[in-house]
Structure formats: structure tokens, C-alpha cells
Amino acid sequence: MSELFTTAALSVLLVSFGVGIVVGLTGMGGGALMTPALIFLGVNPTAAVANDLVAASVNKSVGAAVHWKHGKPNIRLASLLIVASVPTAFAGAFIVKALGGGEAESTESFLTYAIGCALLFTAATYALRMYLQLRHVTSGNTISEEDPKLRVVPTLLVGATGGLLVGITSVGSGSLIMVALLLLYPTLSAIKLVGTDLVQAVPLVLSAAISHVLVTGVDWAVLIPLIVGGTPGTFLGARLANWVSQSVIRRGIVIVLSLTGLKMLGVPPEIVGLIGAAMLLLGPLVWGFIRQTRGLPAFDNNAAAWRLPERSSSSVSSGDEDEARRTPTR
Numbered sequence: 001m002s003e004l005f006t007t008a009a010l011s012v013l014l015v016s017f018g019v020g021i022v023v024g025l026t027g028m029g030g031g032a033l034m035t036p037a038l039i040f041l042g043v044n045p046t047a048a049v050a051n052d053l054v055a056a057s058v059n060k061s062v063g064a065a066v067h068w069k070h071g072k073p074n075i076r077l078a079s080l081l082i083v084a085s086v087p088t089a090f091a092g093a094f095i096v097k098a099l100g101g102g103e104a105e106s107t108e109s110f111l112t113y114a115i116g117c118a119l120l121f122t123a124a125t126y127a128l129r130m131y132l133q134l135r136h137v138t139s140g141n142t143i144s145e146e147d148p149k150l151r152v153v154p155t156l157l158v159g160a161t162g163g164l165l166v167g168i169t170s171v172g173s174g175s176l177i178m179v180a181l182l183l184l185y186p187t188l189s190a191i192k193l194v195g196t197d198l199v200q201a202v203p204l205v206l207s208a209a210i211s212h213v214l215v216t217g218v219d220w221a222v223l224i225p226l227i228v229g230g231t232p233g234t235f236l237g238a239r240l241a242n243w244v245s246q247s248v249i250r251r252g253i254v255i256v257l258s259l260t261g262l263k264m265l266g267v268p269p270e271i272v273g274l275i276g277a278a279m280l281l282l283g284p285l286v287w288g289f290i291r292q293t294r295g296l297p298a299f300d301n302n303a304a305a306w307r308l309p310e311r312s313s314s315s316v317s318s319g320d321e322d323e324a325r326r327t328p329t330r
Helices: 007-026 030-040 045-070 075-100 104-140 152-169 177-184 188-214 222-238 246-264 269-293 319-325
Strands: none
Touching: 007 030, 007 222, 007 246, 030 045, 030 104, 030 152, 030 222, 030 246, 045 075, 045 188, 045 222, 045 246, 045 269, 075 104, 075 177, 075 188, 104 152, 104 177, 104 246, 104 269, 152 177, 152 188, 177 188, 246 269
């Protein structure tokens, strides 16, 4: 019991609270941020993945409950994703054990490399999502009053792939799947997108958590601070999701995930530092240039990616694309 009152446990609690806010706000970033954070706090990779998945199954349930009430998730779409993702997520822990050859050192080495690759892939999907929403700004898309027609086969493939990635690394339930949904269903409003992703993520993460508990077990000194910190953080973030801009958060996440992924892949700290400095200094300039190529001001934070049907194009500000969440049908 005394293990719950150590500096390490307090560090896990504080970090999980911050990550929980990000999860509630965006539906993204839980495993992508929490798992490497646990590893950097000294938890071995297999235990980090297992405990994070168990905690995420609780924390995401809180966020999903809030979005169920306020975000109006697309239940049919979430159901399709669940059908495909739950079996592959459950297989994840057994795949890790098999590829690691049953040896702890080999398993942890494989898992560290897999998480590093997953983080870089996740950072790329975050950046892709920002660009896709920027494209929606300039194409003048409108919010549809009706749910989009389901694309069954592609949705099932997305669910199966996302479930497998989460089952192996705990990363992907709110990144790969979110971006894939944006590509498949571009007329689904941003707040419905977040709500749908959180709802489908609950059974997905729970399935992955059960398999990792069976294979690895849990560390209560890590798990309890994760839940105690992450649950209120996720609740707070979900309640703020309708009016807090995600633009700065997502751009910061891209940088953090990129640098963390490089670090976990063994890139020298000096190189990681140089890349981080370049992303901080040049990133905004590159993004501003991309915005200008789409006919938008380089630096303007007053935009919406979607127009309400009754509003004319002239009434839409042309700034930051990530404000789409501010314009659900009222």
C-alpha cells in the first residue's frame, strides 16, 4: 500500500491527469502519450502497455459517457468498428509474446521498437488530419443533417488494423482510427467524430487490456495512479471539447510524438534535439506556407472547417481549420 504514496506514483498520477485532458478534448493521444511517458518514468515496456490499456479502458469509458450525452456519436459506425477491432486487439498481447520468443529482454526490445514506430506513424496521421481539415476549409464543406452512408468494408478494415495496432503497442485507438474516419466520412461533424471514436475505443481497449493482463498482469502501484489521475482528466477534457481549440494541442502533440518515437528507436539525443528545434522553429512557417497555398492567411486562428447550411460562404472566417468542433449543428 505504501507504494501508492511514492514520488514515482505521484508522477504517474500527474502525467495521467494531463494526458486524460488531451484524450477527452480530442479523442486522441491516450496510448500515444501515456505509454512512452510510463517507459520514461522507469516502467518496463510490457508493463507500461498492459497497465496503460487497463487504465485507458476506464478513462475512455468516462470520455465516451460524456460524449454520448453531448457529442451524439454515430452508433452504427461505432458498432462496425467494434466488430472488427475487438478480436484483433485481443490477439495483440499474444503476438508480442510470440515475436519476443518468450524471453523478457527480447520482448521488451521488440515492444520498444514497435512503440517507437507506432509513435512516428501516429505523428504522421496527426499531421495528415490537420491538412485534411485545412482542405475542408477551402472546399467549403457543410455539416450534413443526416449521418453519412456507411462504407462497410473499408470501415471493417480500419477497425481490424487499428485494433491490432492498439493490441500490440496500446497506440492507435485515437489516432489511426480517427484519421481513417475523417477520410471515409468527411461530412461527419468534428464533435461527432470524437464521440464516435471514444465510444468504439472502449471495447477495443478493454479487449486489448484483458489479453495483456492474461499475459503480463498488472502493477497496482502504476495502475491506480493512472486511473485516479486519468479519469477526472478525461472527464474535464470531454466537457471542454465543445469550446476549447485543439489546433495548438494537436501541433504540439505532433512534435512530442515525433521526438519521443525517435528517442525510443535509439536516435542519438543530439539528433533528436536538432530535429525538435527545427520542428519548433520551422514548423509554423511551413504550416503557414501550406495555408497560403490553399488561399488562407498564414496565421489566423479564427476559422471553421465547416459551414452551417444556412450561412453563406462569406460569413465563414478563413483561419484555423481545427475550429471545426465549434460548429456542430445547434
